Amino acid sequence: MESLETIRQRLAFLEGVDTAQLSPERQLSYRLYRLDLERTLAGERFRHHRYVIHQFRGPHTSPISLLVNVHTLSSEQDADDYIARLHNLPQYFDGVIEQIQIRMDKGLYLVDWMIPQIAESAGNVLVGAPFDDTGTSSVIWSDFNDKLAPLRLEPAVRERLQEAARSALLTSVKPAYQRLIAAVESQKGMAPREDGVWRFPDGNAFYANRLKVFTTTDLTPEEIHQAGLANVARLHNEMRAVMGELGEEGDLAAFLDQVRQDASLRYPNTEEGRVAYLTAARTAIDNMAQSAPGLFWSAAPV
Numbered sequence: 001m002e003s004l005e006t007i008r009q010r011l012a013f014l015e016g017v018d019t020a021q022l023s024p025e026r027q028l029s030y031r032l033y034r035l036d037l038e039r040t041l042a043g044e045r046f047r048h049h050r051y052v053i054h055q056f057r058g059p060h061t062s063p064i065s066l067l068v069n070v071h072t073l074s075s076e077q078d079a080d081d082y083i084a085r086l087h088n089l090p091q092y093f094d095g096v097i098e099q100i101q102i103r104m105d106k107g108l109y110l111v112d113w114m115i116p117q118i119a120e121s122a123g124n125v126l127v128g129a130p131f132d133d134t135g136t137s138s139v140i141w142s143d144f145n146d147k148l149a150p151l152r153l154e155p156a157v158r159e160r161l162q163e164a165a166r167s168a169l170l171t172s173v174k175p176a177y178q179r180l181i182a183a184v185e186s187q188k189g190m191a192p193r194e195d196g197v198w199r200f201p202d203g204n205a206f207y208a209n210r211l212k213v214f215t216t217t218d219l220t221p222e223e224i225h226q227a228g229l230a231n232v233a234r235l236h237n238e239m240r241a242v243m244g245e246l247g248e249e250g251d252l253a254a255f256l257d258q259v260r261q262d263a264s265l266r267y268p269n270t271e272e273g274r275v276a277y278l279t280a281a282r283t284a285i286d287n288m289a290q291s292a293p294g295l296f297w298s299a300a301p302v
Contacts, residue, residue, distance in 0.1 A: 004044055007037050039213050046206045048108055049197065052099040053184065055114045059096045060122035060180060063089060064140055073147040079161045082144060086168035090176040097183040104187065107201055112191040119181050126177055130166045141169060 014034050019027055053059055073079050103109070128138035144165045148158065197203045211221055219227070236252060243255050259265060267273035
């Protein structure tokens with residue numbers, strides 16, 4: 001709610017801006033920023049309709065990804081910071097669990113098939129040393145030790161850091177992940193099989209809100225659906241016209257399947273085919289690079 005009040009304050013501030021005094025570039029920035037704030041405010045009542053976690057990515061994978069892919073170790077202090085972030089994971093996950101519960105209380109459940117996938121992905125973090133004795137090393141333990149190895153540290157300092165990291169994994173990371181998995185699995189038996197936001201309370205209104213944001217139009221969901229069907233029909237007719245030019249008859253789906261399987265329409269799996277493919281790809285990229293500037297309006301930094 002504090003962030004929403006901040007948005008209202010920013011919109012009130014924008015009301016007092018004399019846009020006539022702004023350059024064209026800054027006027028564009030003004031309009032875009034205002035539109036973003038207005039959209040956020042319009043979607044405020046749907047702020048819990050979006051999943052806080054799902055099977056592709058979320059809080060169960062992002063902290064580990066951040067540590068492995070972004071967090072570097074170039075000093076003892078960096079290593080201590082890494083360990084401190086491991087100890088911060090329980091607090092972060094508690095916030096995620098709270099958000100999961102808020103959504104459950106509102107009837108905004110995950111889809112049932114998401115649950116085992118999320119649980120498996122989260123559980124994989126706890127596979128290997130120091131979490132078990134399978135003979136492998138967990139992703140996060142390997143990452144810490146691999147980054148620690150090149151540092152020039154006194155043996156006692158290295159031992160301290162390794163022991164501190166091990167303790168953080170066992171006393172903070174492991175129980176945090178176990179609580180998160182339990183929170184996700186608590187939806188078993190309540191989570192529906194059907195996917196789609198229509199099943200949420202006010203789902204149709206939420207869907208319309210998202211359409212307005214992503215299409216920047218006032219078209220209704222049905223109008224957009226019909227436009228999609230019309231364009232599919234148009235494309236199919238164009239494909240059938242190509243079939244006629246090629247002297248082909250029969251079903252369009254069968255023709256497309258034939259095209260997919262026709263080896264003569266593909267580069268050969270040889271060195272010559274590889275060179276020909278790369279040459280064609282580079283030519284296409286060069287042509288696109290030449291045409292791209294005319295497709296986008298560029299402005300000076302604002």
